[in-house]
Amino acid sequence: MLKFDEINSKSLQEYRAGLLNRYEDFKSRNLKYDMSRGNPCKEQLDLSMGMLDITDYESCDGRDCRSYGVLDGIPEAKQLFAELIEADLDEVIVGGNSALNMIYDTIARAMCFGVSDSEIPWGKLPKVKFLCPCPGYDRHFAICELFGIEMIVVDMKSDGPDIDAIEKLVSEDEAIKAIICVPKYSNPDGITYSDDVVDRLARMKTKANDFRILWDNAYAVHHLFGEGDRLKNIMKSCKDAGNEDRVFVYMSTSKISFPGAGVAIMAASKTNVSKIKKQLAVQMIGPDKMNQLRHVRFFKNVGNIEAHMRKHAEIIEPKFSAALDILSAELGGKEIAWWNKPKGGYFISLNTLDGCAKEVVAMVAEAGVLMTPAGATFPYGKDPRDRNIRIAPSLPSVDELKNAIEIFCVCIQIASINKLLLMK
C-alpha cells in the first residue's frame, strides 16, 4: 500500500469511509476485551497449579514455615532466587508477593531515612529528581509522583536509555538521586540494555554520592521466539567499578507462577542489604514462608524455571505473532505507525503519527477494547508527542486478540487520515 501522506485527500476520504464502516460494524458487536495490562491468561496460571499440592511445610533447616520469623526468606528460597537474580546469598532478600511493593518500600525508606551513603533522608531535601527512561512503566512513575519526586525523561534508544544524556545529567545535578528502569525487555519497548549501557551506568560519576539505580528486572526469564537476550549483571559491573552500593535489583515470580501470589526478590550489596534488613525488621516479622516453600518445592532449580518459561512462551507467542501479523497487514508501508517485534516481556510498543494516540485509545475503548491509557508510558501520564501506545496481547484468546488488533488498526488509520486531512 502507498504511504498515506502520498495519497490525495479525496482518496483518503473514500478510504476513511470504508474504515468507518468497519469500525461501526465492530461497535455493533458489543465486544469486551482487556488489553490494558500485562496480565497472564488462564492457561498460563494453570501451569503452576502443581505447586499447591505441597503437604508439609518444614524448610530445609527444620523450621515450621507456618509460623513467625525469617525476615529475608527461607534458606532454600534464598538459594534458588539468589541464583536466578545472579547474586550471592547475603545479597538477596526474598519477600512477599510484589516486587513493586519492594520498589515502593525502597523509595519510601530512602525518603524517610536515606540510603547507606546519604547524609540526610531524601525527603528532607528541597528537591529530589529521578531519571525515567521513556517510554517506561507507569507504576514506576506513579511512585515518584506520590513522593513528589521530579521525573526527568530520558529517551530510549535501541540499546537502552540515552547514556550520554544520563552521564551528563548525573554529573551536574546533585538532586538527581536515582534512575528507575526495566533493563530487560523494557516496558513497553522490549529493549534489553547493552553491556556498554550497563557498564556506563555502573561506573559513571554522579554528583550525588548516594545515587541509586533501581533495576526492575521484571522480565529476566520471559523470552519470546527463542533463546532471548542476555542482560549483563549490573551488580558485578557496579562492583568492578567500585560502586557496589549503587544498585538495587528487583525480580518476582508474578509472571512465572501467580501474579497475585508469587514471590518477590531484591538484591543489593551486603552493606545495602544489611541496612535494609535492620529497617525491615521493624516493618514486618517475615514474609509468607509457606508460599516461598511452595515455589521452591515446585521449581527446585533455575533450569526448571527456564523450562517453565518456555511453556509460558508457547502459550503467548501465538498471540504476539497474531498481533504482529495483523499490524503488518493493516498498517505496513503506510507510514502511520511504527512498532517493535519483542524478543521477550509482555508488550508491543507502537507509535502513531504525533497527536493521534489519545484519539486511537478512546476510539478502541468505544468499540469495547480496553487498552493502556495513552500517555501512561510517560511521567505524569503526558506523552509530549501523544503517539505511544502499549499493546498487551497476553490476556485475550488468539481469536479475541485478532479482533481487538484489527479494531485497533482501523482506529489508527481513521485517526491518521483525520490528522493528515487537517494538514493538507
Add this chain to the structure above:
Amino acid sequence: MLKFDEINSKSLQEYRAGLLNRYEDFKSRNLKYDMSRGNPCKEQLDLSMGMLDITDYESCDGRDCRSYGVLDGIPEAKQLFAELIEADLDEVIVGGNSALNMIYDTIARAMCFGVSDSEIPWGKLPKVKFLCPCPGYDRHFAICELFGIEMIVVDMKSDGPDIDAIEKLVSEDEAIKAIICVPKYSNPDGITYSDDVVDRLARMKTKANDFRILWDNAYAVHHLFGEGDRLKNIMKSCKDAGNEDRVFVYMSTSKISFPGAGVAIMAASKTNVSKIKKQLAVQMIGPDKMNQLRHVRFFKNVGNIEAHMRKHAEIIEPKFSAALDILSAELGGKEIAWWNKPKGGYFISLNTLDGCAKEVVAMVAEAGVLMTPAGATFPYGKDPRDRNIRIAPSLPSVDELKNAIEIFCVCIQIASINKLLLMK
C-alpha cells in the same frame, strides 16, 4: 511462706544456697526452651491445615484470584472480616500477612504524606510524639523509634491506660499526633480497655486536629478460660463523638490461622479508607487473594472463627494454668513478684522487685530459657523500674513450660534475695 523482706539475712542466705543448687541443677541439664514471643505451637498451627485443601481459586464475583488486582481484598474476605472487625464493607481493607506491616505503613504514610486532616506531613514537623501505654508491645515502640517519633509513656491501670493523664497531654501538646495501643488483652498485661476509656479516647479534645488512635486489636477473639472480655467498638464511639476519622483499627489471623501466612485487616472511616486506597494503589497491585480465599472458604463465618478459637484455647489454657500454678506455688505470699491471670491474649505480665528484671532474664537465659528481653515492654527498651517481664507460655510443651517457669521462679527468688540482702 513469709514475705521475703521479713526474713532475716542469715535465713535468706541459707534459702538462697538451696535455690542456687536448684539453679545449677537446671543449668547442668542443657535445656533449650523459647518463651520469648507469642508463638503458637505446632498443635495450634495444625488446626488450620484444612484451609490448604482448596482447589479452585475463583472468588464470588467470578474473579481468578491467581492473577493481579483487587487492592482492598476480595468481596467475600471483606464481608467476613468486616463483620469480625465490626466495621462496614467500605470501611475495611483486607491485606497481606501482617497487621504490623499495615501499622508500619500507616505511620510511614502519615510521616510522608500526612493523614486526612493534616496540613503538612508529620515527617516535616519539628517534632512528632506518640502516647505509649506501658508496659506495651515492643514492635510498636520499634516503629516509633525508627521514625524518630518521641514516645511518651502512659501508665496502664486495671481498666486501660491512665485516661486522665492522656486527656491532659493531648489537650496541651499539638506535637502529640497519636496513641498506639493493644486495647484488648493488652500486650503484656492482658487488660481490656473499659467502655469509659474507649469513649473518652474517642471524644477527648486534642490540640492536634489530625490526632489518630492506632488500635491494634490483635487479640480480639483470643479468649482464655471462658467467654472473655467485650471491647467497646471504638469506631462507633468515634462516630458518636463526631470524630470518625480519628481511629485506625488493625487485626490479623496470625494467631487464628498461620502467623506467617495469615490475613491482615484494617478498618477506618470511609474518608480515611478512601485516602489510603489512593496511596495503596501506588504501592502495590493487590494482596495475595489466593490466601484470602483459603481463609474465607475454611472459616466461612465469624461463628466458625469463634469456634476455631476455642480449639486454640483448649491447647494453650493448660500451659497458662501450669505457669500460673507454679508462679503461685513458688512465689505466692513472698511479696517479690506480682502477675496477672489473663482472660485472653498470649502473655502473663510479671513485675519483680524494682531493679531485678534484667538480672532474672539473664539468669534464665544462662539456664537455656529464652524470654523476652527485660525492658522490651517499654519504649527504647528501658523499663524505668527494671521490673517488668513478659511470659509467653504458648510455644513450649506443658512439661517444658513447667521446667521453664520453675527455673524462672528460682531466678526471681535468687535475684530478689540478692537485692534484699544489699538493702539490709
